[in-house]
Amino acid sequence: MASAATDTATSVKPTPALKDELDIVIPTIRNLDFLEMWRPFFQPYHLIIVQDGDPTKNINVPDGFDYELYNRNDINKILGPKASCISFKDSACRCFGYMVSKKKYIYTIDDDCFVANDPSGKPINALEQHIKNLLSPSTPFFFNTLYDPYADGADFVRGYPFSLREGIPTAVSHGLWLNIPDYDAPTQLVKPLERNKRYVDAVLTIPKGTLFPMCGMNLAFDRDLIGPAMYFGLMGDGQPIGRYDDMWAGWCVKVICDHLGLGVKTGLPYIWHSKASNPFVNLRKEYKGIFWQEEIIPFFQTAVLPKDCTTVQKCYIELSKQVKEKLGKVDPYFDKLADAMVTWIDAWDELNSTSGGAKLPNSRSK
Amino acid sequence: MATPSTSVAPTPLLKEELDIVIPTIRNLDFLEMWRPFFQQYHLIIVQDGDPSKVIKVPEGFDYELYNRNDINRILGPKASCISFKDSACRCFGYMVSKKKYIYTIDDDCFVAKDLTGKDINALEQHIKNLLSPSTPFFFNTLYDPYRTGADFVRGYPFSLREGVPTAVSHGLWLNIPDYDAPTQLVKPRERNSRYVDAVMTIPKGTLFPMCGMNLAFNRDLIGPAMYFGLMGDGQPIGRYDDMWAGWCTKVICDHLGLGVKTGLPYIWHSKASNPFVNLKKEYKGIYWQEELIPFFQQVTLPKECTTVQKCYIELAKQVKAKLGKVDEYFLKLSDAMVTWIEAWDELNTSGADVAPKGNGPAK
Numbered sequence: 001m002a003s004a005a006t007d008t009a010t011s012v013k014p015t016p017a018l019k020d021e022l023d024i025v026i027p028t029i030r031n032l033d034f035l036e037m038w039r040p041f042f043q044p045y046h047l048i049i050v051q052d053g054d055p056t057k058n059i060n061v062p063d064g065f066d067y068e069l070y071n072r073n074d075i076n077k078i079l080g081p082k083a084s085c086i087s088f089k090d091s092a093c094r095c096f097g098y099m100v101s102k103k104k105y106i107y108t109i110d111d112d113c114f115v116a117n118d119p120s121g122k123p124i125n126a127l128e129q130h131i132k133n134l135l136s137p138s139t140p141f142f143f144n145t146l147y148d149p150y151a152d153g154a155d156f157v158r159g160y161p162f163s164l165r166e167g168i169p170t171a172v173s174h175g176l177w178l179n180i181p182d183y184d185a186p187t188q189l190v191k192p193l194e195r196n197k198r199y200v201d202a203v204l205t206i207p208k209g210t211l212f213p214m215c216g217m218n219l220a221f222d223r224d225l226i227g228p229a230m231y232f233g234l235m236g237d238g239q240p241i242g243r244y245d246d247m248w249a250g251w252c253v254k255v256i257c258d259h260l261g262l263g264v265k266t267g268l269p270y271i272w273h274s275k276a277s278n279p280f281v282n283l284r285k286e287y288k289g290i291f292w293q294e295e296i297i298p299f300f301q302t303a304v305l306p307k308d309c310t311t312v313q314k315c316y317i318e319l320s321k322q323v324k325e326k327l328g329k330v331d332p333y334f335d336k337l338a339d340a341m342v343t344w345i346d347a348w349d350e351l352n353s354t355s356g357g358a359k360l361p362n363s364r365s366k
Numbered sequence: 367m368a369t370p371s372t373s374v375a376p377t378p379l380l381k382e383e384l385d386i387v388i389p390t391i392r393n394l395d396f397l398e399m400w401r402p403f404f405q406q407y408h409l410i411i412v413q414d415g416d417p418s419k420v421i422k423v424p425e426g427f428d429y430e431l432y433n434r435n436d437i438n439r440i441l442g443p444k445a446s447c448i449s450f451k452d453s454a455c456r457c458f459g460y461m462v463s464k465k466k467y468i469y470t471i472d473d474d475c476f477v478a479k480d481l482t483g484k485d486i487n488a489l490e491q492h493i494k495n496l497l498s499p500s501t502p503f504f505f506n507t508l509y510d511p512y513r514t515g516a517d518f519v520r521g522y523p524f525s526l527r528e529g530v531p532t533a534v535s536h537g538l539w540l541n542i543p544d545y546d547a548p549t550q551l552v553k554p555r556e557r558n559s560r561y562v563d564a565v566m567t568i569p570k571g572t573l574f575p576m577c578g579m580n581l582a583f584n585r586d587l588i589g590p591a592m593y594f595g596l597m598g599d600g601q602p603i604g605r606y607d608d609m610w611a612g613w614c615t616k617v618i619c620d621h622l623g624l625g626v627k628t629g630l631p632y633i634w635h636s637k638a639s640n641p642f643v644n645l646k647k648e649y650k651g652i653y654w655q656e657e658l659i660p661f662f663q664q665v666t667l668p669k670e671c672t673t674v675q676k677c678y679i680e681l682a683k684q685v686k687a688k689l690g691k692v693d694e695y696f697l698k699l700s701d702a703m704v705t706w707i708e709a710w711d712e713l714n715t716s717g718a719d720v721a722p723k724g725n726g727p728a729k
Binding site: 119142143144146147154155156157158159160161163164176183184186187194195196197199201202206208209211212213215243244246247250266286290293294297 | 504519656
């Protein structure tokens, strides 16, 4: 007979592993050596590898990982004409992994991101922290000055309205990076030596109505709550812009989260970002974005979604209409992007309807 | 002589531009610990409670001290807007100051240590915060972009990187956290031991709970909004003084394009106030808050409100119109808000002189 719990008053509940509820999506064009360092934390999980670039190249996955791998041929085969919405020669292709996943949660990480140590020298289990973030509520309506009120040893402060202390479901957990910071090309050119050494021991909710730059290097989200909004846009080969994929997704996601009453957190966990990308290459990719951003931000800041947009897909389709209408005049790229946003939703719904979509991954899977 | 490119410009002291305002009812022994950091600054002590009690100020500090008799003498009938038997009376100190910046701290707040074990110069960090811009229009995921070793991240619009002037620097507390009475009753042993090494701007449109324990602001930019309300003796509520000021301040800052920062510096909060006493003080506030927050969240100030005073008077009107029905207290408060502005303007026109009691000439 099960006995009653003993002295649980001082014990902290362990974070659930969510082994069968979370997929790790990794875009790669080179290799997956970095997975060796992550093995203690990642091995229980199913991986979805999205191989960008040359599909004939063989990407070696370290032994012992359970994975499915998709290259460009697979993407074309699975999506047919709709594959046009998935970027080529850009890590934006990772969002294909979100689409084909069958899990509730996604964690995505770049292949130049390694395990960081916390200030006590202990390796950080980034995935565990993301899970904590996703499983606890967000508080976007009022700023808590002690940051995450659900963290151990913290709470809501005096003056925080009691009716807002239940919080709302968390859709996104945005982690950060030590060492090479996620700077744009101009900043990289001006400050090539700067490294992020500051470990900020906080998780916080980004308030409603406030946009942020969402980086895809160390990102987790609840696919059921927000998945269809995580389209990473048209980047890379044949496109006039790059390095705005995660940014675009983040602005769409935040507007939709704000509309639907979902939370976005940022802060812990940190990973160790080891590779500084080439700033000259980056400048070429970002160049148009630097100017377009100035139009895009006011667009998102003033975007209003009608009340009848009650699902992520409806919100997203509505957003794509507004993109076409208001950003189309900035550049024809946005017309294409608006169409691709619709294609993405069509593909998402097709692959994620209850009858399920055909899936022919290039791998073993459980 | 050229300075090396790797050196960081030292933070200006602002000795002649900053007053430290301290409300007290007991004693000022805590100043001994702060001496290395505070001694260069002029103090404004606001003595609450019994005016016949003598509050001893440690040797070597330059100060002016006001008790209730002084407040009554200086403000006459307008003294009714200044709380009695509540640390809310501190805002009288803001009003009589002649300086550009104010730092206010409670008498149970001590020097904290950072993660390396070094004493934290809270005032220096507040000055850094006030002298560097705020970024309320877009969230920077690496927090304060103006700090050494940080910057704006990829995706942050370039046109927003100049920032806006910072009006308020809200510091935090290690050890005894600033919890409300219910939380104190439920978690009497919780201590804040988490040092979060960040300063950040509270985004436009977002309210926050502003604690007056460790707070600095630019008096020229936002001073008249820092009215700490009617609390304490004869009032139905307490422990909402700084909260009230914070909500008014944030709405006005958002309207005028000024920034509010929170985070570093930490002080060490040593004394846990009595949660039963606190519950009595906060009781009505727990319910009223539920009306106050939507009120402040929806406030809009007209374009013609181009100064803090105009914004504040307009806010007072809206408080009367919309919160008067919650409780008559808000009618009184609204009137007191107007009285406060009148008193502020009277004392702060050129030539106003308040003849303080102190050991040095009024600077």
